Amino acid sequence: AIRITQSPSSLSASTGDRVTITCRASQGISSYLAWYQQKPGKAPKLLIYAASTLQSGVPSRFSGSGSGTDFTLTISCLQSEDFATYYCQQYYSYPLTFGPGTKVDIK
């Protein structure tokens, strides 16, 4: 199975900050990488797929980049509703695997 790591595991930030989360796959996955946002008690929400394609309805302050093994999620101007846990997921091969998550909380 492809292993996914994320960094940092958590971060504290303020509204208006630029936030970057990285994701690394144990082998090349081309651009088969998605980012999900999860708030406490809620299901994950798809933000970005194909490494950089914004899901319909997701604000443009979210962006993704990368290919192969290294990927990045950037939130350009953090809003109060963005405090959540973020997961990356590879869908290059089965089993689908997720990163351990990055919790973004209020500084």
Place this chain on the structure above:
Amino acid sequence: QVQLVQSGAEVKKPGASVKVSCKASGYTFTGYYMHWVRQAPGQGLEWMGWINPNSGGTNYAQKFQGRVTMTRDTSISTAYMELSRLRSDDTAVYYCARESYSSGVPPDYWGQGTLVTVSS
């Protein structure tokens, strides 16, 4: 609008089985895979497998082979996930999530989750 509505919370004893349902609406049920993903308390997301509602074909994660069964009833647009021989570490929220067969978009709409508690 697309909705996936799951069955309610369950409490089971070790060794028992649980069957969780996921009722789809707002789209063509047979046009999308249905994945099942679980999340233990305070932990990350773990993929369990998918079912193709059109054919009934399945693809299970090796970890769950022999213990999980995914089925569907197309007449009521509902997918099911049954997990047998439950252990305490199966305590988790179980989610269903759909994925288009051909669009290249990973699971986009998710159910609200079903908490399964395994305790003696």
